[in-house]
Amino acid sequence: MMRSPLAILIDTNVFVAAEAHAEGDHAYGPAAAELLRVAAAVGFRICLSAATVADVSGAVGDVGARRRRALRKYDVLPQAPVPAAVRAVFGHPDRVQHRNDMQMVATYATGVAAFLVSNDAQLRSRARRSGLDNVLSLAEGLSYLGTLQAPRLLLPPAATRVEALEVNIDVPLFDSLKDDYDFVTWWRTKVVPERRDVLVIGEPSAPDAIAVLKDEEHAPWEPGAPSRVLKVCTFKVSEDAQGVRRGELLLKSVVEYARERGHARIYLEVYSKREELVEWLPRFGFSHVMTKQSDELVYAKRLVPVPGDPPLDPLQHAVTYGPGSVRVERAHIVPIQDRWHRRLLPEATDQGDLFAGTEACGNAVLKAYVCRAPTKKVKPGDVLLFLRTGAGPSHVTAIGVVERTTRPADVGELVSAVGTRTVYSAAELAAFCEEGQTLAVLFRMDRRVSPTWRLAELHKVDAVHGVPQSITQLQPEGVEWLSSRLDASR
DSSP states (O other): OOSSOEEEEEOHHHHHHHHHGGGTOOTTHHHHHHHHHHHHHHTEEEEEOHHHHHHHHTOOHHHHHHHHHHGGGSEEOOOOOOOHHHHHHHOSOOSHHHHHHHHHHHHHHTTSOSEEEOSOHHHHHHHHHTTOOOEEOHHHHHHHHHHHHSOOSOBSOOOEEEOGGGOOOSSGGGHHHHHHSOHHHHIIIIITTTTOOEEEEEETTEEEEEEEEEEESSBTTBTTOOOOEEEEEEEEEOGGGGGGTHHHHHHHHHHHHHHHTTOSEEEEEEETTOHHHHHHGGGGTOEEEEEOTTSEEEEEEESSOOTTSOOOOHHHHHHHHOSSOOOOSSEEEEEEEHHHHHHHOGGGSTTOOSSSSOBOTTOSSEEEEEEOOOOOOOOTTOEEEEEEESSSSOEEEEEEEEEEEEOOSSHHHHHHHHGGGOOSOHHHHHHHHHTSOOEEEEEEEEEEEEEEEEHHHHHHTTSSOSOOSSOEEOOHHHHHHHHHHHHHTO
8 A cells, every 4th residue: 555664663651551461451551552553554664762672671570571572573773873953952861761762762853753652741842842743642643543544534522612510620631730739629719600611622521621711801921911811721631632633623712712702812821841731832823921930831822913013924923823813925726625625624614613513533723735736836824725616616615824835755755744634544645646746735724714705706806717626826816805805804
């Protein structure tokens, strides 16, 4: 099925869990074993770094002997030099475990594998801060490989507003919060009696993710400014749900909530030890604005530009103020067949309402569109108008902003390029490559268009001529029309 070899590098903790599964004595042994099974079925080889060999060599007794024998089943890689970007993050660690972590990340940095899977949150954060993509937890790795094997069209419900008293706080989702502070007292004396709005993904009795929201008159880093701000008191995603992009869906829901209520800014407080969240937030326009004495970092995001500030370039504008805000300089019509539309843009279908309905595998902010368009005109920051075809009259249903494009030489490069954004199976990605030159467009979902725009409407304003069969750049008249339409919708 695949002509290009694909590989996943697994950390020592995943290796140990998978090997312990047969003995039934590891908490995530079943998940690790399933990861290896699905990876093999899809066509990936499983690699171990020299750091894992070093970790395993220290184990004693029968367990150590079994683990050392198990190394023979894997593609064990030699030690790799540590690049400067990795050294800058790790420094000169004095602990053996940290040196092994650095070697693990250095091995992955060579490009020997398309993905790194580790259940060590600190290692994942450091790998990402080293500039590396496709660094996954075990849950994320399982979700990604599951999509490559067979994309799932329907997943649990999208974000829903509920009463705080409906939420069961005696579930593992809240355990880490209870370790940080007196969460139960806060919930029962503040959240419930004040009837703060709560967004949950999943059932309130066992939520996958939750956000607790509070309307405040002043921002803590600007106490004198009379500007309403939305505080995200709690933003928590279950580890088991991280692989299905629940964090992006929850954040998108929070932003939509804030826009509906006229908030110009959102902020949240996070302990510095939550490295993954600290690393994740800036990808979606949050910046560090304040540090409290309790070692809590305050991260804030604007939803609209400050009057008088110089404009940002279109991509940076989308990151800083979006989703829900774009700056149009160039735009393209992207015709997308109904069968792909339902998978890639579920929120733009009739059943994909943000706060009620069904969520499909593409319901996230960061997405990837794959096609065989010959165009070289699509650039970072360009606006994409997705034109749904094959389901009645063609109509624009969704708007995205280009992050980058790539033309992979083979399916291995394509799989690496789309990464966890994929809504395509491995067989479908292979088919794209086999049929000709392939274009992968990585983009940020900005909004659904409701009501949709008929193609005839774009013809009337000379935005585009004829019926686009491939990605087509909008005429200058179309860019002007699009800008005015989006301005009017704010």
